[in-house]
Amino acid sequence: MQQVRGVEGILSLLTDRIDGEVMDAAGPQLKVISNYAVGYDNIDIAAARERGIAVGNTPGVLTEATADLAFALLMAAARRLAEGAAYIRAGKWKTWEPTTLLGADITGATLGIIGLGRIGKAVAKRAAGFEMRVLAHSPSATAADAASVGATLVSLDELLSQSDFVSLHVPLNDKTRHLINRDTLRKMKPTAILINTARGPVVDQNALYEALTQGTIAAAALDVTDPEPLPADHPLLDLPNVLVVPHIGSATVKTRERMAIMAADNLIAGVQGRPLPHAVTSG
Ligand code: DGY
Numbered sequence: 327m328q329q330v331r332g333v334e335g336i337l338s339l340l341t342d343r344i345d346g347e348v349m350d351a352a353g354p355q356l357k358v359i360s361n362y363a364v365g366y367d368n369i370d371i372a373a374a375r376e377r378g379i380a381v382g383n384t385p386g387v388l389t390e391a392t393a394d395l396a397f398a399l400l401m402a403a404a405r406r407l408a409e410g411a412a413y414i415r416a417g418k419w420k421t422w423e424p425t426t427l428l429g430a431d432i433t434g435a436t437l438g439i440i441g442l443g444r445i446g447k448a449v450a451k452r453a454a455g456f457e458m459r460v461l462a463h464s465p466s467a468t469a470a471d472a473a474s475v476g477a478t479l480v481s482l483d484e485l486l487s488q489s490d491f492v493s494l495h496v497p498l499n500d501k502t503r504h505l506i507n508r509d510t511l512r513k514m515k516p517t518a519i520l521i522n523t524a525r526g527p528v529v530d531q532n533a534l535y536e537a538l539t540q541g542t543i544a545a546a547a548l549d550v551t552d553p554e555p556l557p558a559d560h561p562l563l564d565l566p567n568v569l570v571v572p573h574i575g576s577a578t579v580k581t582r583e584r585m586a587i588m589a590a591d592n593l594i595a596g597v598q599g600r601p602l603p604h605a606v607t608s609g
Pocket of ligand 1: 362364366388576
């Protein structure tokens with residue numbers, strides 16, 4: 327709050343909570359908040375709107391990188407890559423044998439995508455290359471939208487009960503917080519794998535821990551957690567069927583450069599009193 331005092335523009339990271347108090351600490355000259363992320367759950371949009379402050383984000387440029395990571399997590403969890411690497415490092419690789427580290431098939435499996443926006447659709451396109459059956463649940467998508475990426479729109483319950491992999495691609499808001507909870511986890515197959523590259527609080531992590539230890543689902547691969555950073559002694563990290571990476575969905579050199587340019591363009595436009603090239607209009 328000390329650092330924003332008197333500024334006309336704020337360049338925020340997803341780790342900066344920008345609420346009305348921060349906006350007021352900046353002062354009435356604050357014109358723009360430019361978030362270096364596509365997600366903007368860290369910003370109180372209503373408070374910004376009330377104060378006439380424009381908010382920008384970075385849509386589009388991180389779609390492919392994030393979809394790549396979601397698919398990398400899906401494959402890594404299915405084929406137990408982290409466990410395999412740890413197995414060798416622990417000196418356990420003594421011979422080849424038929425039942426070591428058996429995983430799940432990806433080709434021909436059913437993928438359930440929750441949230442069929444840009445990133446959800448990009449994940450669906452990748453699944454086509456693996457001849458997967460793709461189910462999608464998204465209140466805002468149309469059947470035609472889904473069909474354009476080879477997916478079929480279904481209810482949440484249908485998606486959960488039929489999918490071998492469930493991948494989350496929703497923004498974090500009041501409707502999606504703890505969307506994956508004890509009840510929804512129980513609707514999944516005991517062999518299912520959950521992938522989260524959206525936001526940590528979309529999953530009730532205590533319920534996930536319980537589901538993973540009790541065999542309600544088979545495994546989880548998470549790019550996002552609740553909280554972030556996840557403490558190194560968090561119980562989830564003791565589970566062999568959990569793979570966690572540190573919120574790196576958009577972490578490629580080119581993607582982060584594009585995000586930086588987009589965030590700078592938004593910031594400059596806002597400070598100069600022009601419409602933002604990529605303004606947040608809802609939330
Ligand atoms: C975003 O942009 O919202 C990602 O979580 C980080 O790139």
